[in-house]
Amino acid sequence: MAFITKEKFLSNEWLSAYTYLIVGSIIFAVSDILFVVPYKLAPGGVYGIATVLNTMFSWKISYCTFAMEIPLVIIGTIILGPRFGIKTIVSITTILVTVWVMETFISPDYAKVIADPMLNTIVAGVFYGISIGLIFKSRATSGGSDIIAMILAKFTKISLGKLVMIVDGIIVLFTLVQPTETGAIGWEFAIYSLIIIYIEGKIIDMVVSGASYHKTVMIVSDNYESIASKIKNDLKRGATIFQGTGAYSGEERKMVYSVMSRRELEILKLHIKEVDPEAFVNVTEANEIIGKGFQSLNED
Template structure:
């Protein structure tokens, strides 16, 4: 999982990558100060730990993060090698500087912009997801828990995705040391933080891979010719016909495979219901589709 990329300087790809990086980093910093810190939330990462330290000891978010982020980058480079690239350093620097500006001059009191905690949590998750999605699209990482997870991945058999979840989950537990307004254990901080992480993950997927409007459909039917003709001529989509053998009956069967939008799928289902109501239809989410008629491989 390397984040070093070699876009040609000042090329369209280079400009696009750095625009994503700069915008994403600024949105992350603004979201943290406006929507996360005022409610004492810690949705993973070094900024989550910094929020807890700010709540407990009134230390500045930027100072706490700097004290953790820079050693992590150095340690990660020593253990993993130069895997992060200049863009990750740029992202970390922009976020740190923007957070310092905001908490010093713009929002020193960490006032709550949105009064309702749940609405604030939803907004925070959305903006966090957009910001990190933009950073990922630039082929960079915001550092923090990503670096910790990559170091742990080198010495364990767990996947990087699972390790990121474990690290962020442990960071969320730090919110329990913060007393709530009633003086009890602040379970609400942890719950809201977990909601942010969930929403953030969904938004990241949408930003990086696009909104999931397409479905993969596999149809086993004796009327495969009629179904494939409907897909090709009316829906203007491609289809592939496979030949297989039914494990139970031992009979040779034809299966039609295609990818289409939700709307097109509903039209196709009506047609299948008419020509073969006993057809076997399997529909799954198409998380990313590359190729003719969809996203070009050249964009990757």
């Protein structure tokens, strides 16, 4: 989840990467201060821990985060080597400075800009997702729990993705120690934080890979030629025909593989229904498609 890239200084790739990085970092900081901190939420990361500390002891978010980020970067560099790159440092610094400016010079009247807790949670998830997605598109990471997960991954057999979820899940549990207006355990803080994490993940995928408007389809049918012809001639899409053997019957069968839009898929399904109602059709989301007719590798 950390990247080291060597874009040529001031090249289009360099300018694009740092634009994504700085804009994403600023959006993250603003989102945290406007939508997360006022509701005492902690959707993972060191900023989640900082929110809990801010709620309980009135410590500044920027100071708490600085006290955690710097040691994490140093320890991570010692244990993992220089894997983070200058852009991760730039991201961490930009977020810290923006948060400090907002805490220091902006009136606290910003608290609870959106009155409804659920609407606020949705907005926070969307903006968090946009910000982290932009940072990822710059081939960087915002540090924090990512570094913790990478350190744990070095000494365990657990995948990095699972470790990030575990670390962020534990941080979410910290919200339970925060006082509520009624004095009860703050389950609502944890629930809203988990909703933010879920929405954030979906938005990150959309920002990094684009909205999923396409489907991957695989059809097993005796009328594969008619189906492939429909895809090629009417839908103007490419298709690949594979040779397969049924595990149960032992018979050789042909499989047609293709990628197309949702609208095109519905047209194809009607054709399959006409020529072979017994066909086996498997449809999955195509989150990222690179190649002729779709996104070029030069644009990635």
